[in-house]
Amino acid sequence: MKLLHIDSSITGAGSVSRALSAGIVAAQRLRHPGLEVTYRDLAAEPVGHLSGAHLAAAQGASPELPALLRDLASGQAALEEFLAADIVVVGAPMYNFAIPSQLKAWIDRLAVAGKTFRYTADGPMGLAGGKTVIVASSRGGFYGPETPIAFLDHQESYLRGVFGFFGITDVTFIRAEGVAIGPEQRAKAMDAANGEIAKLAA
Ligand SMILES: Cc1cc2nc3c(=O)[nH]c(=O)nc-3n(C[C@H](O)[C@H](O)[C@H](O)COP(=O)(O)O)c2cc1C
Numbered sequence: 001m002k003l004l005h006i007d008s009s010i011t012g013a014g015s016v017s018r019a020l021s022a023g024i025v026a027a028q029r030l031r032h033p034g035l036e037v038t039y040r041d042l043a044a045e046p047v048g049h050l051s052g053a054h055l056a057a058a059q060g061a062s063p064e065l066p067a068l069l070r071d072l073a074s075g076q077a078a079l080e081e082f083l084a085a086d087i088v089v090v091g092a093p094m095y096n097f098a099i100p101s102q103l104k105a106w107i108d109r110l111a112v113a114g115k116t117f118r119y120t121a122d123g124p125m126g127l128a129g130g131k132t133v134i135v136a137s138s139r140g141g142f143y144g145p146e147t148p149i150a151f152l153d154h155q156e157s158y159l160r161g162v163f164g165f166f167g168i169t170d171v172t173f174i175r176a177e178g179v180a181i182g183p184e185q186r187a188k189a190m191d192a193a194n195g196e197i198a199k200l201a202a
Helices: 016-031 052-058 066-084 101-110 156-165 183-201
Strands: 002-007 036-041 087-093 117-120 123-126 132-138 170-176
Touching (some): 036 066, 066 101, 087 156, 123 156, 170 183
Parallel strands (some): 087 132, 132 170
């Protein structure tokens, strides 16, 4: 069984989503002995943003710049890792109401027609179903449906939407919210999230 572990936080050692994603992976290792884990740190080694040159290469133009060739190969590797994984653990902080741009750039390499989705006469069809996705979500504030700023959540709602578009229905969010309010709320949010992670190992 294969697990792909993605981190995207830019906040380094104090990162909440990195602590949670590491805990989720440890829980999955307990649950699935012999689990094969691949790790990709999108902050340390970002995949490049899509450009016209990438699209032209995807449509058959021959890329000549070595930097573009390297970037195309890295995007292809990211897609293959994702397709090969049975479980995908994604460290996904909320930055400016959405996901980090590094994480978006990675998703842009997964959204490839014929690989993760295709359009049919009946509408889009996901091609990457059968995986489990577990998202380590961290947020400075609160964005639950009962809050006045729920409409600003373009982080979890986007991830649920895009993985759903790829055909993945088994998507779980382990969430630490309100972590910017103060140390007490941060500790409380981490305890609650760690409690959810412990249940994953059971
Ligand atoms: C660049 C940046 C933008 C942020 N934007 C938001 C935001 O829009 N809403 C929010 O609730 N918290 C925001 N925060 C707070 C983070 O969501 C919070 O600190 C969380 O722990 C970040 O995850 P990390 O610790 O894994 O980096 C932001 C933090 C940073 C560094």
